[in-house]
Amino acid sequence: MTEKNDTSRLTEKYIFRNIRQEEITQTAEIEKICFPPNEACSYEHMEKRVEKAPELFLVAEDRSTGRIAGFLNGLATDREHLTDDFFTDAEMHDPKGKNIMLLGLDVLPEYQHQGLARELVRCYKEREKANGREKLILTCLPDKVEMYQKFGFKDHGIGGSVWxxxxxHEMSVELRG
Structure with a gap:
């Protein structure tokens, strides 16, 4: 299936939009499903992220159920490397920051392996490039490196995070050019 056809199929099934304040609980619950307890964002940290940077949450809402199927979130900064404090301190967010530290790509298990993660990343990259951002930066475990490389990210090896x-692995994708 071509990317264009895949994209149109996904936009028929999902609404891609910013998060709403009343969805904090739902996103925190999704985070608990998608990540082990030692890695998952707490409700309190999720709440602070949504309060500080709701425009940096991209939600995929299932049109048929109204339920969030997945989301991608981050914080803006001028820093070049993702450090653990971004996960716990939403005050790190600088709305004018040139880079986005991606803090979580969450897709509920029943929506996985259908291209939704790829589409969330594609839409996010497109949106943030239009917003003048320069780079998206993330960290991932070794088993996700190949997936993010398929999404256009470059692997920089083991980074400084011990979250x-x-x-x-720290990875990034340039949005300029």
């Missing part, structure tokens, strides 16, 4: 007691 959840893990060693994380």
């Amino acid at each position: 959840g007691g893990e060693a994380w």
